[in-house]
Amino acid sequence: xxxxxxxxxxxxxxxxxxxxxxxxxxxxxxxxxxxxxxxxxxxxxxxxxxxxxxxxxxxxxxxxxxxxxxxxxxxxxxxxxxxxxxxxxxxxxxxxxxxxxxxxxxxxxxxxxxxxxxxxxxxxxxxxxxxxxxxxxxxxxxxxxxxxxxxxxxxxxxxxxxxxxxxxxxxxxxxxxxxxxxxxxxxxxxxxxxxxxxxxxxxxxxxxxxxxxxxxxxxxxxxxxxxxxxxxxxxxxxxxxxxxxxxxxxxxxxxxxxxxxxxxxxxxxxxxxxxxxxxxxxxxxxxxxxxxxxxxxxxxxxxxxxxxxxx
Amino acid sequence: xxxxxxxxxxxxxxxxxxxxxxxxxxxxxxxxxxxxxxxxxxxxxxxxxxxxxxxxxxxxxxxxxxxxxxxxxxxxxxxxxxxxxxxxxxxxxxxxxxxxxxxxxxxxxxxxxxxxxxxxxxxxxxxxxxxxxxxxxxxxxxxxxxxxxxxxxxxxxxxxxxxxxxxxxxxxxxxxxxxxxxxxxxxxxxxxxxxxxxxxxxxxxxxxxxxxxxxxxxxxxxxxxxxxxxxxxxxxxxxxxxxxxxxxxxxxxxxxxxxxxxxxxxxxxxxxxxxxxxxxxxxxxxxxxxxxxxxxxxxxxxxxxxxxxxx
Numbered sequence: 001x002x003x004x005x006x007x008x009x010x011x012x013x014x015x016x017x018x019x020x021x022x023x024x025x026x027x028x029x030x031x032x033x034x035x036x037x038x039x040x041x042x043x044x045x046x047x048x049x050x051x052x053x054x055x056x057x058x059x060x061x062x063x064x065x066x067x068x069x070x071x072x073x074x075x076x077x078x079x080x081x082x083x084x085x086x087x088x089x090x091x092x093x094x095x096x097x098x099x100x101x102x103x104x105x106x107x108x109x110x111x112x113x114x115x116x117x118x119x120x121x122x123x124x125x126x127x128x129x130x131x132x133x134x135x136x137x138x139x140x141x142x143x144x145x146x147x148x149x150x151x152x153x154x155x156x157x158x159x160x161x162x163x164x165x166x167x168x169x170x171x172x173x174x175x176x177x178x179x180x181x182x183x184x185x186x187x188x189x190x191x192x193x194x195x196x197x198x199x200x201x202x203x204x205x206x207x208x209x210x211x212x213x214x215x216x217x218x219x220x221x222x223x224x225x226x227x228x229x230x231x232x233x234x235x236x237x238x239x240x241x242x243x244x245x246x247x248x249x250x251x252x253x254x255x256x257x258x259x260x261x262x263x264x265x266x267x268x269x270x271x272x273x274x275x276x277x278x279x280x281x282x283x284x285x286x287x288x289x290x291x292x293x294x295x296x297x298x299x300x301x302x303x304x305x306x307x308x309x310x311x
Numbered sequence: 312x313x314x315x316x317x318x319x320x321x322x323x324x325x326x327x328x329x330x331x332x333x334x335x336x337x338x339x340x341x342x343x344x345x346x347x348x349x350x351x352x353x354x355x356x357x358x359x360x361x362x363x364x365x366x367x368x369x370x371x372x373x374x375x376x377x378x379x380x381x382x383x384x385x386x387x388x389x390x391x392x393x394x395x396x397x398x399x400x401x402x403x404x405x406x407x408x409x410x411x412x413x414x415x416x417x418x419x420x421x422x423x424x425x426x427x428x429x430x431x432x433x434x435x436x437x438x439x440x441x442x443x444x445x446x447x448x449x450x451x452x453x454x455x456x457x458x459x460x461x462x463x464x465x466x467x468x469x470x471x472x473x474x475x476x477x478x479x480x481x482x483x484x485x486x487x488x489x490x491x492x493x494x495x496x497x498x499x500x501x502x503x504x505x506x507x508x509x510x511x512x513x514x515x516x517x518x519x520x521x522x523x524x525x526x527x528x529x530x531x532x533x534x535x536x537x538x539x540x541x542x543x544x545x546x547x548x549x550x551x552x553x554x555x556x557x558x559x560x561x562x563x564x565x566x567x568x569x570x571x572x573x574x575x576x577x578x579x580x581x582x583x584x585x586x587x588x589x590x591x592x593x594x595x596x597x598x599x600x601x602x603x604x605x606x607x608x609x610x611x612x613x614x615x616x617x618x619x620x621x622x
Contacts, residue, residue: 021332023354042580043334262617269353269613271580302580306573311617 001152001241003190009056009152010159016055016088020044020157022164022296025267032283034290037168038264039161042272042302046112048229049300050081050144053153053179057142058082058089060149066091068138073119073126075101076229077301078144083114094139096129098122104305145177146235155183161296162191171296174278175199175208175249176230178238180300185245199242199249200282202227202257208234208242209249226254226310229275229301250282257281258310264299274310276300312463312552314501320367320463321470327366327399331355331468333475333607336578343594345601348479349575350472353583353613357423359540360611361392361455364464364490368453369396371460377402379449384437386412387540388612389455394425405450407440415616456488457546466494472607473502482607485589486510486519486560487541489549491611496556510553510560511593513538513568519545519553520560537565537621540586540612561593568592569621575610585621587611 023038041049058070069092072082079095086093093114097106098121106116119129133139143150157180158171171188173181185197201209202225210218217239223231234242252260261277263284264270276299283290283297334349352360369381380403383393390406397404404425408417409432417427430440444450454461468491469482482499484492496508512520513536521529528550534542545553563571572588574595575581587610594601594608 047580265582265617269351269358269582271576271582306576306620306622309617309620 001148001186005152006155006159006187006190010156012059013052013055013153013156016045016085017051018044019160022161023268023270028263028267032287032290034287034292035294036283037161037165037294037296038268038299039157039296040270040299041157042270042276042299044301046077046080046084047301047303048077048081049154049157049180049298050077051085052156053147053150053183054078054081054085054142055088056153057147057149058085058091061140065140068140069094070142071096071130071133071139072142072144073097073130074144075105077303079105079109079114080112082142083109083112087113092139094133094137096126096133098126143235145179145232146237148237150179151183151186151238151241153183154180155187157298158184158187158296159191161298162187162195165294165296166193167294168192168195168296169293170196170198170290171298172198172200172279172283173298174227174230174275174300175201176275177232178208178234178242180298181246182238182241184298185241189245196247197245198282199246200278201249201251202230202278203251203253205231206251209251211239212243212246212249227257227275227278229273230278250285252278252281252285256285260284262311270299271302271304272299273301273304276302312459312497316463317466317470317498317501321467323370324363324366324464324467327356327396328362329355330471333472334579334581339574339578343598343601345598345603346605347594348472348476348605348607349579349610350468350607351581351610352468353581353587353610355612357388357391357395358612358614359388359392360465360468360491360609361388362396363467364461364494365389365392365396365453366399367464368458368460369400369402372451376451379451380405381453382407382441382444382450383453383455384408384441385455386416388614390416390420390425391423393453394420394423398424403450405444405448407437407444409437454546456490456543457548459548461490462494462497462549462552464494465491466498468609469495469498469607470502472609473498473506476605476607477504478605479503479506479607480604481507481509481601482609483509483511483590483594484609485538485541485586485611486512487586488543489519489545489553491609492557493549493552495609496552500556507558508556509593510557511589512560512562513541513589514562514564516542517562520562522550523554523557523560538568538586538589540584541589561596563589563592563596567596571595573622581610582613582615583610584612584615587613
């Protein structure tokens with residue numbers, strides 16, 4: 001994936017996304033002893049950066065492929081993103097979701113024009129159901145994070161951030177399936193100047209941290225984190241990019257995630273998901289390392305259930 | 312107060328305030344059947360529009376007056392605003408607060424350089440204590456809302472909104488002490504084109520609604536509302552402006568305030584105070600009236616205790 005691939009991708013998806021704002025807080029800067037720049041993808045369409053990758057992946061399909069629709073399995077933001085992007089492009093989206101997914105998430109997908117197909121809440125069941133839809137309708141499967149076109153799309157948030165703040169020393173993102181951090185690392189590599197990519201990961205689902213140590217893709221044995229967007233596993237498309245271009249992954253506790261989320265809500269006055277707070281938590285965790293630096297933080301999304309807040 | 316007074320005021324305070332963003336939501340627009348433009352004073356310095364009036368009031372003092380400091384009584388946003396504005400201008404701020412005020416509010420005032428003077432939680436006690444400080448230090452008393460310079464300062468948020476969105480049919484604000492709506496009504500009068508000012512007020516503290524009906528300043532008998540910034544009374548400086556320039560005040564229930572606040576948090580992904588949601592609640596309450604109109608909404612502030620949310 002080249003610099004030109006990223007530029008072309010950004011130009012391609014621009015009509016379907018918002019150029020999101022970058023916020024700062026004097027009090028947060030004083031707290032860290034650094035300058036932080038928060039790229040607010042919680043203000044993105046459907047409330048998360050996932051819109052970028054979904055739009056790019058569908059736009060790279062042939063006319064024939066588009067006619068037959070797209071399919072993914074997700075109960076999170078990618079389900080909504082693929083539905084909304086597909087709707088905007090006149091493409092049918094089949095979304096395989098576990099029958100245990102909250103009604104509000106199914107409704108959100110349907111609200112964006114996606115067709116919900118329910119299955120048993122196991123990996124086997126959802127892969128089987130996705131395969132069924134591919135076979136039955138000729139729909140193209142699009143993975144939420146382990147897909148080159150999705151990775152490129154997610155990288156465009158960091159391109160915008162570096163355009164707004166060219167002098168960044170670091171860009172930090174949360175790490176879940178690895179699509180956001182891989183795209184970000186490519187953007188930092190091609191558009192940054194002495195800039196490095198840092199990941200934040202919950203201790204409970206630290207597959208990326210352990211994979212970097214061992215040199216092969218490790219799996220999570222639990223998904224016991226409040227950061228519900230970060231329970232997914234690294235893939236073989238994004239892992240090599242992370243190995244090559246990410247300086248470090250910093251692990252944080254659940255307590256640190258909640259405290260960081262609270263600081264973002266209180267100081268920046270924005271609503272972000274627990275997953276979004278993990279990158280800031282990583283910087284807070286090792287603030288000595290970041291002293292007097294300029295740090296970009298990708299606030300990944302803002303879809304949170306206000307009835308079940310951790311504070 | 313003239314058009315030129317507002318222009319001069321805005322020029323004067325610009326170095327001390329943020330030009331806050333205007334946000335929109337396609338889903339909220341569909342819900343109302345109108346175009347809404349939210350002026351986000353929750354992103355203002357210290358988290359509320361009050362910074363504008365406080366800065367202007369202090370800047371209008373003579374060098375001699377500034378030397379002796381300023382005093383106000385407030386346990387809300389104006390306490391923090393006067394402290395921060397005074398700090399930026401090298402002026403001492405004495406803040407009279409009830410001894411029942413939460414520790415976090417006293418700490419916030421001190422964090423902005425204000426000196427907290429505690430008193431019994433009665434109107435008499437706080438007025439007595441303020442008078443003491445005026446006498447003892449020669450400090451100038453600045454009222455949180457019933458002061459011409461404060462009213463002008465608060466009007467500058469609407470000036471910015473009308474500059475960003477010149478074609479607005481309505482601008483809606485919450486009504487508490489009356490400083491924000493009076494300043495807004497002046498800005499709408501001088502800078503709007505066929506634009507009208509609307510107020511939102513909690514049913515529990517509907518002194519402004521009743522005052523407009525009776526033609527004289529009415530008082531509240533209860534302060535039983537979640538909109539803690541709107542418990543204060545109209546004054547003799549702002550009431551005549553409201554009589555002359557405000558089209559209508561719409562009253563809303565506590566349930567409507569909470570539901571509106573939730574919509575703002577969920578759809579705009581921003582943290583706002585219950586008081587801030589009252590203007591949007593008013594538009595939602597009478598949405599037929601606003602069909603296909605362009606409506607500006609002043610989101611007044613974002614200082615909220617995340618441990619005590621109504622949802």
